[in-house]
Each structure stands twice: as C-alpha cells, then as structure tokens.
Amino acid sequence: MENKPLRWLGAILFLTVCIIQCRCHAQTLDKIAETPLAAQDASSMLGLHSLEPLLTEARSPEISGFIVDKRRELHKIPELMYEEHKTAKLLEESLKSMGIPVETGLAGGTGIIGIIGQGEPTVALRADIDALPVEEPEDLDSAGLFRSTHEGRMHACGHDGHMAMLLGAARMLQARAARLGGTVLLVFQPAEEGGAD
Numbered sequence: 001m002e003n004k005p006l007r008w009l010g011a012i013l014f015l016t017v018c019i020i021q022c023r024c025h026a027q028t029l030d031k032i033a034e035t036p037l038a039a040q041d042a043s044s045m046l047g048l049h050s051l052e053p054l055l056t057e058a059r060s061p062e063i064s065g066f067i068v069d070k071r072r073e074l075h076k077i078p079e080l081m082y083e084e085h086k087t088a089k090l091l092e093e094s095l096k097s098m099g100i101p102v103e104t105g106l107a108g109g110t111g112i113i114g115i116i117g118q119g120e121p122t123v124a125l126r127a128d129i130d131a132l133p134v135e136e137p138e139d140l141d142s143a144g145l146f147r148s149t150h151e152g153r154m155h156a157c158g159h160d161g162h163m164a165m166l167l168g169a170a171r172m173l174q175a176r177a178a179r180l181g182g183t184v185l186l187v188f189q190p191a192e193e194g195g196a197d
Contacts, residue, residue, distance in 0.1 A: 063168055070094065071164035072146035078131030078153040078160070081191030084110040087129050087163075091188050094167055098174050100186070107190055114186035116173050124185040125169060127162040128192035131155045163188065 057063060077086045088110040095102050095114040103113045110129070136147060136154040148154050155161075170186050 057172065058168075063171065066171060067164045067168040070167050071160050074160040074163050075146045075155050076149050078148050078150050078155045079129075080133060080153060081130045081194040082108045082110060084129050084190050088112055088188070088190075091129070091163065091167070095170060095186065098171055100170060100174055110190040112186075112188040114170060114188075116170065116177050116184040116186065117180035118183055120182055122183040122185060124187050125166055126187040126189055127166040128159045128190075129163055129188050130159060130191055130193050132157055132193060157193065159192070 073090065074087065077090070079085065079087050088104065091112050092102050092104055095112070100114045100116055102115070105111075106113060131150075131153050132155075133152060134154040134156045135152055136156075166186055166188070173180070173184055
C-alpha cells in the first residue's frame with residue numbers, strides 16, 4: 001500500500017527546494033512542473049491538477065521576498081562552529097513567529113529543531129548554520145545591504161541560503177500543517193564545517 005502522507009511530504013519538500021533554488025528561472029520551473037513524477041505527486045497528494053498553485057506561491061513576493069530578506073539578515077551575522085548564538089536566536093524567533101514549536105540548545109548548544117505536524121511518518125529537513133573564518137571581499141556587496149558585520153567571518157559556503165530556504169519551506173509547510181498526516185522536523189545543525197558532535 002502506498003504511503004500517501006509521506007509522498008505528499010516528499011512532493012512539497014522537493015518542489016519547495018527546487019522552486020526556491022530556481023525561483024528566477026521560469027523555464028526551469030516550468031520543466032519541473034511538467035515532469036511526470038512531479039505532476040503525479042501534485043495531483044494525487046495535493047489534490048491539484050497541476051503544480052502551478054505551488055509554483056505561484058513560491059514565486060510570490062511574500063515567500064520569495066521572505067527568503068531573500070532572511071538570507072541577507074543571516075549573511076550579516078556569520079558565526080563559527082558552536083558560536084552560532086545570534087544565528088540560533090534569529091532562527092528560533094523566526095520559527096516561533098510562524099507558530100512552529102522549537103527545541104533549542106541542541107548539538108553543542110546552538111542546534112535547533114522546529115516541529116511541524118504530528119504522528120508518523122516523520123521527515124527531517126536539515127540546514128547547516130555555521131560560517132567560515134574568511135574575510136568577505138569588499139566588492140561582494142558594494143551597497144552594504146547585507147555585508148558581514150563579523151570581521152574575518154563569512155557565509156562563504158551558502159549556509160545563509162540553506163537556512164533561508166529551510167525557513168521558506170517551513171513557512172509553506174506550516175500553512176499546510178493540518179493536512180500533513182505526519183511530522184516534519186526542521187533541523188538547524190551547528191558546526192557542519194568542523195564536524196558536529
């Protein structure tokens with residue numbers, strides 16, 4: 001017997017990540033929407049005839065703007081492994097503002113897990129939260145809108161983007177929490193660059 005809640009979760013999470021990563025490339029998004037697996041999952045799991053409602057939502061200024069704003073906010077405060085206190089606080093506040101319960105102080109003190117839904121199956125999504133001991137180039141953000149405020153530290157490996165995308169996925173999933181038929185764990189992992197405990 002097919003596990004429909006798990007496939008539904010897989011469909012929405014796959015689409016959310018693809019949409020966020022490719023949000024500026026309409027042709028790529030249209031190709032994703034036309035794939036048989038995505039179309040089948042959308043129609044059978046989400047009760048939709050196409051993926052267009054999800055694509056439209058992910059492209060909306062509300063979701064895409066939220067992700068861009070969070071990425072810039074996180075880019076300003078890069079912290080090295082197990083020192084991600086400001087980052088953890090920002091993530092905790094963001095999740096709580098969406099009505100998502102959180103567990104904090106994990107994995108060396110700065111790890112966080114947000115919990116959406118309840119029961120089985122359980123699916124975990126992970127984002128790494130630490131930065132690198134790298135000086136940010138002067139020309140990266142010439143307008144100074146989101147330049148690192150921590151000298152000698154930078155999100156040079158994309159972890160700011162990973163966190164922002166997971167917050168975007170959290171927002172879309174929380175809006176559908178009553179229909180999940182399972183649990184989604186949002187895992188924000190410290191110390192990926194140096195090996196987490």
